[in-house]
Structures are given as structure tokens and as C-alpha cells.
Amino acid sequence: MIIRVLHVDDEPADLEITRVFLKREGKYDFEIVSVLSAEEALKRLKEERFDVIVSDYKMPGMSGLELLEELRCNGNEVPFILFTGKGGEVVKKAAFNMGADIYIAKNGGPANQCSELARTMRELVKEKINY
């Protein structure tokens, strides 16, 4: 089974790290589309179907939370993971209130981080199928 991921982050290096380390996770095939802004993400979402969205919080222009709000207001219930290095409790709470599924803080080594991200995405997608 292939999980289609839309990854939104204004930092190209972070997109690349996540792409590479997720590929290394192996077992499942993640098909990752990386975009550099929330606006671009909305455009892609109109054209394609994704199993999960992974988004940074702080980005120039539309933020991760604004992207989430836009999606939920338009009835898009695709699983949403806020994946950020800046934020803390306030952002975490706001994200859950707006309908985010998971909040992951970018902390620690990239391998562990991406391994957690992969596991989370699999669980979310499995849950969605069962539902």
C-alpha cells in the first residue's frame, strides 16, 4: 500500500531530510509531494488526493494553522499532522482545537524523528481505512 503524503515546509532542507529519512523507513512506500508554502499546498489539494498532510507551523504567508483552518472549513477531513520546531503548548492546543490529528515537535535526531512521523502516519491512515 502506498501512502500519499503532502509535506508543506518553507525550508527546502527540512523537506529533503524528511523525504530521505521517510524513504529509508522502507516497509511502506511513502509517495511524498513536497511544497514550499501553504498556498501551494491548497493548489495541489484541489488537483490531487492525499492520505495525509504534514505541515510546518510558521511559514511566510499562510501559516500551518491557517492552512488547517481553511481545509476544515471547506469540509476537507484529510489527516493533518503539525510538524514544527517552534510552537509549544499554545500552538499545540490551538492545532487540536482546529482539528489537527497529531502534533509532533521537531526535536532530537532526524532518524528518530522521521521514524516517529512514519509510524504516526501509518496509524492515522489505518484508522481512516477502518473507520
Add this chain to the structure above:
Amino acid sequence: MNEVSLEMKKPHILVVEDDAEMRETLSDILVENGYEVETAGEGKEALTLAGKEKFAICLTDLKLPGISGIKVLEEIKRINPEAYAIIITAFASKETAIEALKAGAYSYIEKPVNMEELLHIIKRASASYQLQEEKKRAEEELRKNEEKLKNVFASVTDGITVTDLNANIIDCNQATVDMSGFSSREEILGRSAFEFIAPQDRQRAKENTMKTLKQCFLKDLEYICLTKDGYEFPVLMSPSVLRDAHGNPTAFVAVTKDITERKLAEGELEKYLKELERANRDMEDFTSTVSHDLKAPLRTIQAFSMLIMEDYSDSLDETGRDYLNMVKEAVERMNMLIEDLLTLSRVGRKFSEVETVDLNELLEEIKSDLSARIEERGGEVVEVGKLPTVSTQRVWLKELFTNLIDNGLKFNKTNKPRVEVSGEEADKNYLFRVKDNGIGIEEKYQANIFNLFERLHAQSEYEGTGAGLAICKKIVEELGGAMRVESKTGEGSTFFFTMPRN
């Protein structure tokens, strides 16, 4: 007082009698009866004596050569109006008696003198004189006291206001006048004391008046008062009740202190404190933000050097791989520095709840956390005596002891590194000691070791960022204590720190 009562025992009597024999007899009898007596044979001599000394009683013959007895008694009364004059007369008649009494005589006695009668009259006169003198003295004392009180009343800088039981002002001092902005005391008298209290405090003041009546005295009630022109100023007022001899309340007395300046000073202080707190918070926010911002690119460097090392190391030669290793190590060090900065910014900000901490248990936990280092070095961590149980923020106390113990093991070249931990309860503080047998600190460096990122050794010799002791010191200070070190090169170091007991 002694002098007075002595004088009271022996009233001074002047005997004026031209008949020498009679003069002697009178004098002897009076002296025998405890009086102090002076004698004169004629008027002029008598007046000279009266001018020099103060006599309580003057016993004078009416018929004298030269100046008459009436004249003598008139003069003596002029000199000392309180003196009692008793006339001796051989010419007893209503006229002479009336004349003598008119001239101010106290009594008269006929010749031949009945000594018993005379003594009786003198005794009465003497008693009256003493009573009169005593009253005069008491009045003088009262006047002096009143004067003193009046001076105090006028000169105290606190306002003193006396009101009747309906709180209408019946007296006040100059300080009250100055405070209220009126030009004289008379302008204030008769007004209700509540007029001087700002409307928002008036109801409370009325309630407190009732309370004062019940409790007799209230201390330091804080009110906003009004000046004549309606300007508000803060005061502390202490009202009390005056009572009559039967204990019934008769008046209120209030002492009022203008605390405008104190309030201003408090306001200034609060402002500075707030500014300081804000500056501190800004500083901590800054450290926290910067640390987070620094961590993001560092993670990128870490991730890509890891990818290169794992996926592209075949394309590099030995030197290239060495360089990459150096990048990796630098990144790890940078990570530690940032972590330490974050810890430092959290001390004092993210203090957890105060809890009861048994330091013996805490030490066991630290030993277990550090077991790898202890085993690797073949060292030991020992409690000397029983450690106290304290109320504190556990997280930070653990960080503190862990840092000090870890340092003692790390900066140590002996075969058997040993760290001793002890603690005792002093008067107001706990006094802790962490002693190691490590390399010690050269005296010239001792002053700097608590500075942030202060390192005395090469990274290759001893790993670490140099933030540990700065963090320790900040924790101790946040907990309200102080920290210092004693050390000798080659003989180890002892870190002392205190912690308040409350």
C-alpha cells in the same frame, strides 16, 4: 518634693512685738511647737525681714512704735498675698478688730494672750497656708504639664484631631490644619470629621467609628482624605476613644499620618520591580527564542552530515571523512551549548511546584543516573551523615547536585574518584557541601568558574560546555541561597551552598 514637705512641717512665722519679754515668750512657745520663728521689735525691722524671707504667718502686735501693726500687716500682705496675718491687741474693740480684718488679717487675739488659743489659731492658719501652697504648687504643675502637652500637640507632624461622639471636630493641632489645606484651626472646628474623608472611604470610616467605640482603639486604617480644595491624599489613621471617670465615652481622638510620600516611593519601587521583571522575562524569552532558532539549522547540518557519512562516505577520501567527523562533533557541541542556554533560561522561569524532597532518596536517584560514569571511572559517591528532607523544587535541586557530583567525577585523575555529599541544618539555612578529590581549581581561576561557558581545560581533555556551574549558581540563587568554592590544585574542590529553611 522633700524640700516642700520640710517647709510644710515647719511654717515660717514672723513675730512682731515691741515688748521684749512678750516677744521671747511667743517665740519660745512657737519654736517648742515645731515652728520656725523670726522676731522683730518694731515695724521697720519686720518689713525688712519680710522683704528678705517668705513668711507663712505674721503674728503682729497692733500697737508698735513707728509703723503701726495695721501698716505692717498691709505691707506683708502686699509682699506675700498668701501670708496669714494674726493681730495681737490690747485694745479689744469691735472697731480695731474690723479695721484689722479689713486690712486683710486672718484673725485677732486679745492681750493677755491665751497661749492655747493662740496656738490653735496659728495651727489653723498654718494648715490653711499649707493647703493653699499645695494647691498653688499643684496648679503650677498642672499648668506646666498643660503647656508641655500643648507644645507636643502643636509640634507633632502627625495630625491630631479630637471629635465629639458625633464625629464633629472639637479640637485639632497645626498638623491637621496644614494637612487639610485650611488656613486656621478655627475654620476646621465644628465640621464633621467625615467631610475630610474621600466619598469612596466615607462609609468604611463610619463603620470603623462604631468599631472604635467597641474596641477602644484601631490602628493604621488606610483612607483617602480630602483637602479643602478637594485634592485626595492617602493617610494612615489610628482612632481611639476618650472616656470619663465612669468609663463612659466622651470623645474620639484620631492620629493621622500623611503617607503620600511613602505611597509615591512604593509606586516607584513597584514600577522598577515591574521593569526589572519585564527585562528579566525579555532576556529569558530572548534566550529561549534564540536557542530554538539556532537549533533548527543545526538539525539540518546534523541530518545532512549524517546522510553524507552514511550514503556518500565511499566517495570521500580519509581527509574528507575526518573533516565530516569534525563537523559532526562541532554540531554535537553546539547542540549541548544550546541545551545549556535553554536550561539556564528555564531556571527561575519554569520552576515546578514545591514538594517535600528526601535528599537521601534524591542522591540515590542521582547515583543511579550517573552509574555509567561512576562505573567507568571506578569511583564512588558517598553521603556523609544523614541528609535533610527539604521543601523545594525537586527538578532543580536534582540538576544542581547532579552537576556538582558529575563534575567531581569528571575533573578527576585519581584511580578512585570520590565525591562526598553532606548537609546540615543551621539557624536559618541548610548548609550543603559537595567535596571531591579531583584535580582542583587554580586559585586565579576560582573567581571565574561560575561564569557562563567558562572553561579551564581543552575540549579534548575534559568534555563539556562550561555552563554547568553557571546553571548551579543560578539555581542556588533562585532558591534564595548562596554558593562558593574552596579548592587547591591537585587536592580537590569543595562546593558549599546554602538554602533557606522556610
